[in-house]
Amino acid sequence: MIEKSSGHKRNIHKNTYPTKISKSLLQNRLKPLIDKINRIESGKNIPDDWLLKLKPSIDYLVSPNPKRNYSNFPDQPLLLDAKIAHQKGTITYDEDGILTLTHPDLLKLPQFSNRKPSVTINLDHQFPDDITMTFNSLNKSLSAIDNSPRTRDGKTLRQIYDRERNIFEKKKIDAFQKGRWAPDYGTYMYLPDEEEIHLIAPEWFHRLSLITSTSILNKDPQQQLRWEQTRQILEQKVVGVIGASVGGNIIYGYGRDARPKRGKLADNDFLENGNLNRMIGSSIRNLTGSRASKLGGLFFDPDTLQKKSKPAEIKMIRDILRNPDVISFKNKAQELAKTILKSDPYTQIDVYNEGINWENVLQFLLGDGIQEPPVDIVIEEVDKGRVKYEMRVLCKILGIPLMMVSDFGDKTQFQFYDWPSRNDSIGYNVSDDTVRRLLEKAESEKTMSAFFDFVEALCGPSFRDPTTPFGSWVAGIGEQMGSALPQKGVTALDAGGIGGRKVIQYFLGHHIPKYIVIDHLKDEIIIQERDTKKRLHPSS
Numbered sequence: 001m002i003e004k005s006s007g008h009k010r011n012i013h014k015n016t017y018p019t020k021i022s023k024s025l026l027q028n029r030l031k032p033l034i035d036k037i038n039r040i041e042s043g044k045n046i047p048d049d050w051l052l053k054l055k056p057s058i059d060y061l062v063s064p065n066p067k068r069n070y071s072n073f074p075d076q077p078l079l080l081d082a083k084i085a086h087q088k089g090t091i092t093y094d095e096d097g098i099l100t101l102t103h104p105d106l107l108k109l110p111q112f113s114n115r116k117p118s119v120t121i122n123l124d125h126q127f128p129d130d131i132t133m134t135f136n137s138l139n140k141s142l143s144a145i146d147n148s149p150r151t152r153d154g155k156t157l158r159q160i161y162d163r164e165r166n167i168f169e170k171k172k173i174d175a176f177q178k179g180r181w182a183p184d185y186g187t188y189m190y191l192p193d194e195e196e197i198h199l200i201a202p203e204w205f206h207r208l209s210l211i212t213s214t215s216i217l218n219k220d221p222q223q224q225l226r227w228e229q230t231r232q233i234l235e236q237k238v239v240g241v242i243g244a245s246v247g248g249n250i251i252y253g254y255g256r257d258a259r260p261k262r263g264k265l266a267d268n269d270f271l272e273n274g275n276l277n278r279m280i281g282s283s284i285r286n287l288t289g290s291r292a293s294k295l296g297g298l299f300f301d302p303d304t305l306q307k308k309s310k311p312a313e314i315k316m317i318r319d320i321l322r323n324p325d326v327i328s329f330k331n332k333a334q335e336l337a338k339t340i341l342k343s344d345p346y347t348q349i350d351v352y353n354e355g356i357n358w359e360n361v362l363q364f365l366l367g368d369g370i371q372e373p374p375v376d377i378v379i380e381e382v383d384k385g386r387v388k389y390e391m392r393v394l395c396k397i398l399g400i401p402l403m404m405v406s407d408f409g410d411k412t413q414f415q416f417y418d419w420p421s422r423n424d425s426i427g428y429n430v431s432d433d434t435v436r437r438l439l440e441k442a443e444s445e446k447t448m449s450a451f452f453d454f455v456e457a458l459c460g461p462s463f464r465d466p467t468t469p470f471g472s473w474v475a476g477i478g479e480q481m482g483s484a485l486p487q488k489g490v491t492a493l494d495a496g497g498i499g500g501r502k503v504i505q506y507f508l509g510h511h512i513p514k515y516i517v518i519d520h521l522k523d524e525i526i527i528q529e530r531d532t533k534k535r536l537h538p539s540s
Contacts, residue, residue, distance in 0.1 A: 026369040027062055030362070032397050034058065047436060048393055057362045066368045068360065070264070070350035073334055075192045077345045078105055082199060083184035091188060093181040097123055099197060101190060109192050119195070127198040131186045132172075134201040134209045135165050141212040149216070149227035157208070164205060189345050193338070203346040207259055210344060214257050220508045230508065237507050238373050240264040240364055242356055242391065243381030244332040246407060246487075249496025250379050252280045254503045255340060255347070262348045264375060265337055266364060268355030270329035280496065281339035289328030356387065365400060377503060378402045383485075385454055389439050392426035395419060401506070405499040407491035408463040409470025414498055414516040415459065416506075424514065428460035448476075462517050462526070491520070 021029070037055065040046050060066055080103070085091040092100045099121040106117040138161050142148065148156040168185055175183035182199055189198045200206055211231075218230055225233075237260055241247040244267035251263060320326055331353040340349065350372060352364060367374040380391050380402055388404075395402045399420045406413040417424055427435040438457045442450040452474055456464065465471040472478050473486055498518070506512050515528035 020371065020373045021367055021369060023062065023369040026366055029366055029374070029398060030058055030061070032399070033362075033394075036397060047433065050390065051393075053358045054362060057359055060359070061362055061366065061368060066363070066370065068363060068368070070352055070363075070372065071348055072108075073337065073351040073353065075109065075334070075338060077338075077341050078103065078188075078190040078192070079345055080188040080190070082182060082186045082188055085188055086180075086182070086184055091182075097126070097181050099126055099181075101188075101197065119190075121195065121197050125194070125196045127196060128182055130198050131168060131201045134206055135161075135168060137209050138205065138212065139165070141209075151228055161205075161208075187345075191342070200345065207344065207346060211257075211259050215259075218257060218504055218508060221510050225508075233507055234258040234504065235261045237376045238262050238264065239377055239379060239503060240266070240375035241379040241381065242266045242364075242387075243379075243383070244269075244336045245381065246405065246492050246495050247379050247381030248332070248336040249280050249492055250381070250403075250405060250499035250503070251336070252340065253496040253500025255344065255500075257500065258504050258507075259344060260347065262350070262373060263340075264350040264352065264364060265333040266352035266356045267331065267333040267336075268353065269332050280493070282335065286330055286335045289330060356382075356391070361391075361394065365394070365398060375400065377506065379499065379503070380404045385439055385442060385451065385458075388458060389426070389435060392417065393432070396423075396426060403499060403502065403506075405495040406459060406463075407487050407495050409468055409473075409486065409488060410491060410520040411462060411465075411468070411470065412491055412494045412498060412518045412520070413459060413462060414495075414502065414513075414518075416502065416512050416514055418512065418514075427457045428515070430457050460515065460517075468519075468521060494518070494520075 033051070033054065036046070036048075037051050037058075040049050040052060080090055082091070090101065090103055092102075094100075100118060101121060102116075102118040104117050106119060142158045142161050143156075144158050148158050150156050151160065168183070171183040171185045175181075186202055187200050189200050191197070201209070215231065216227060218234065219225070220230070235258075237258070239251060239254060239260065241251045241264065244265055247267075248265075251265065254260075255263070331351075333351050334353050337349040337351050341347065350364075352360060354360070356364060363372065365375055365378070378391065378395055378400055380388060381404065382388060382391075392402060395417070396419045401420060402417045404415045406415075415428075417426065425435070426432050435454070435457045438450075438454040442454040452464070463470060464474055466475055466477070470486065473480065498516075502512055513527050513529055515526075517526040519525070
């Protein structure tokens with residue numbers, strides 16, 4: 001939920017967002033898929049007749065006004081331009097500094113369903129000094145020397161900072177002298193979950209403070225692009241992540257260094273305790289909702305309940321609130337998005353909390369031709385073999401690159417499919433038909449042996465190494481904790497770092513190998529290009 005800032009009248013504050021493709025371009029990108037569906041319908045012996053299920057999704061996308069909007073999701077931060085909020089009375093303070101926020105978007109939250117769109121925020125939930133911290137951080141990190149990065153108007157980042165800091169200091173002093181509790185500067189960020197409000201720096205300076213220590217290290221292969229050119233590339237790229245556990249680590253690692261303007265997350269699963277060892281930023285608070293959330297879209301207001309409800313209704317609601325078997329679970333993609341937005345609230349995340357399905361997969365990949373942009377790369381990190389297979393087939397048809405990073409015990413395995421530039425198999429040194437056949441066998445036999453044959457066709461045999469704990473588990477050797485795939489938190493974090501780094505390198509024009517395996521037990525790295533493989537080892 002974002003209320004547009006009035007901003008400052010300088011070019012440096014002009015924000016560039018990912019390009020949304022037109023309806024005509026969207027139809028052009030759909031053409032290879034439509035052609036294949038037509039061949040299947042004509043009776044030709046073409047596999048993957050499941051593609052026929054996408055016809056309603058195609059019709060929906062090319063319709064004049066598709067209405068699915070994934071950019072708004074429950075409990076996301078509400079951003080309000082401070083000057084506008086003060087002028088309109090959206091934000092007010094009493095003489096003791098108690099803040100009142102009144103905004104219609106509050107009615108979208110369950111806790112406001114029976115109330116006015118207004119919330120009172122006490123002093124211990126107000127954080128007014130984030131702007132000062134941002135400028136103090138920039139003061140330490142921005143170079144004052146002549147070779148500091150420059151913007152298109154020729155000014156160095158330091159010169160821009162010094163000018164803006166002076167503007168802020170004057171507004172801050174003016175507000176204090178006039179007895180106001182906050183200056184007409186920056187952006188209010190209201191966090192519904194915590195019922196906190198922060199006053200943060202304008203977008204350009206907030207985001208600059210997040211990248212001053214890292215962005216100069218993101219370079220194209222020739223190291224020819226200027227800082228501003230690199231930023232424009234990374235800000236406009238859109239990464240689509242399917243599977244928010246290990247996939248969440250990748251988008252988290254990528255986002256920390258790239259700071260994109262937009263991203264997409266898809267996962268229909270809820271967080272469990274097992275996710276806490278490998279999903280960055282997750283904690284007990286992410287597992288379940290509050291007691292009040294047991295009521296779903298309703299909100300428990302004792303006063304309203306007593307005045308407007310019958311005794312039987314009161315008892316029913318209280319029984320729900322007391323019932324330990326009524327649990328409000330939290331969606332992985334939604335919780336990850338909220339974690340990301342707490343550090344970079346100006347980014348926009350499309351959250352597909354129902355996961356990927358026949359109705360929405362094409363919008364996820366190609367956008368809607370109106371508001372939502374297409375993805376530039378897909379990060380596939382789902383558990384289901386059928387989804388893995390179908391996403392690869394679909395991305396190959398549409399020419400969308402796909403990346404997967406797997407955590408096999410002490411091995412981190414990276415795979416990259418650059419389908420826009422080469423017609424690689426969707427598997428590991430096997431044909432697409434072989435991958436499909438082994439998937440169908442695994443689905444029909446429903447045995448671990450058949451499933452791992454499919455995994456090998458998709459990922460290669462490295463995970464089967466019987467000298468490793470993971471390989472022993474696959475072979476059924478030794479103690480078996482359970483049927484779920486065992487995963488190490490440190491390897492999942494490593495996967496996030498490798499995946500995030502490779503996405504940035506790909507966007508900046510670096511060559512990306514097709515296949516990398518890092519064996520942390522043997523301190524060995526295996527790199528495979530399209531037709532060759534090389535092994536790197538300390539003893540070699």
